[in-house]
Amino acid sequence: MPLNTLLKTLPPIPSHPAPCWEQLRRAPIEDNGERLVPMSLAPAPVSVYPAYARLGIPGAIPECFVREGVYRALLTAARSLPEGIGLIVLDGWRPWRVQQYLFDTLQEAIHHHQPDLSEAELLERTREFVSVPSRDPLAPSPHLTGGAVDVTLCDADGLPLDMGTLFDEALPASHSDYFEHLETLTPQQHKARDHRRLLYHTMHQQGFTNLPSEWWHFDYGDQLWAYYGQHDHAHYGPAELDTIENRWRRQLG
Template sequence: MTQIRDWRHVPIDDNREPLVTPAHERIVCQPAYARQGIEGALQHIYVREETADRLYTAASLLPEGYRLLIWDGFRPDHVQRGLYEAFEASILSKNPELTGPALREKVTTYVSYPSEDLSAPAPHATGGAVDLTILDENGRELPMGTAFDDFSELARTDAFHDKPGDVQESRKLLLAVMEAAGFSNYIEEWWHFDYGNQWWALRTGQEAAVYGKAAVPEEVQ
C-alpha cells in the first residue's frame, strides 16, 4: 500500500451502516451543543451502528460503576459550519494578523472545515467520530485537565504525560479503553476518537475508510 500522509487522500468504501443512538447502561448521552443552544444542534447523539457496538465494548472495560459520557457524535453540515465560523471569529479576535492558509490551519487544528466534498467529509459528518469522557461511580466527570472544547495546548492527549496524578491517569484510562475497542484518538483533543472514517483509517493503517458521509437523521430532515 502506498504511504498516505493526508487523510483526505484515503479512499472510502462506505458500508452504509445506519446511524443509531447509543443505548447501554454504562453510557450516558448529553448532546453538548444542543445544551449550549447552538442553532440546529441535534437533540440526540447519533453514531454508526458498529461505532455504537465498539462504544459498548469500551464502556464494559471501565472499572465497576464507571460510565462513558458522550457529548457529540454525528454532526450535520450546518452545525459544523456554525462551529467553524464561531471558532474562526474567536481566533481572529485574538490574532487579527492571521489570514489565508495560516488562519485556516489554526482553525482546523480543532474544528474541521465544513467540507461538501464527499471524498473528504469532516470526521463528525461520517458518524464515526465521537467526543466523550468518563464518569466515576458517583456520576462525576473524571479530572481531564481541561473542559470539553478547550482549544489549548493542554487539550493535547499527551499534555500531562510528564505530570503524574489524577489527570494523567484519567486520560490514560480513556485512551486505553477506547483503543482496546478499536478507536483511534486525535492527539490534539483528548476527548475525540474515531472509528471507520478517514482519520481512523490513516492512523490505524487501513487501506480504506468504511464510513463516508452519513445520511442525515430524520430529526433534521
C-alpha cells in the same frame, strides 16, 4: 483490578503529529451502509449528554447518533472500564450546519486574539480543534460520517472525571499527550493524566484512533481512523438521518 492499581499500570499516551488533511482526504471510502443509531439506546455504563444541543448551538440535535459499528464498539469499551467508571457520549454525527457554526466561531475567536495571523496560519490554528466543514462524498468532515465521537469518563454518580481541561477547550492543554510532557505534575494534573490514559487506552483497545489535539475525540471507520490506524480505506462516508420525509420518498418513489 482496583482502579488505583490499574491506573498505575497504564502506559503513557503516545505522541502523534497533527493530521495531514490533504493526505487523509485521499483515503478511499467504501461506505458499508451502516445506519445511524442513537446512543441513548445504550444501557449503563454509557450515558449521553448532547453537549451542543444543551449549549443552544444552532442546528444541534438533542441526541448523539453514531454508526452501528461505532455504537457497539463504544458499548464494549464502556463495559471494559473498571467498576464505578462510566462513559459519557458528548457528540457523534453532526449536521453540516453545526460543523460550519463551530468552525466559523472558532476561527473568528482566534482571529480576534491573533489578528496578525496569515490566512494559512489561521486555517491551521482553527483545524487544530475543528475540521473544515465538508459534505464532499470523497472527503467529508469526520463528524458528518457518524464515525467520529466525542467522549469522556464519569464516576458512579454520573459526574464527569477531571480530564485537565473541559470538553472543546481550544487550548494546548487539550492535546491528548499534554501531561505526558510535563516534568512535574501537581496532584490534580497527575489525576487528570491518569484519567486521560484510561480513556485513551480503553478506546484504543476497541479499535478507535484519537485526534492528537483533542483528548475527547475518537474515530472509528472514517478517514481520520484510516489515516492514524493505517487502514487501506475508510468504512464511512457522509451520512444523513433517516427522516420520515426521506423514508416516504423512498417508499413512494
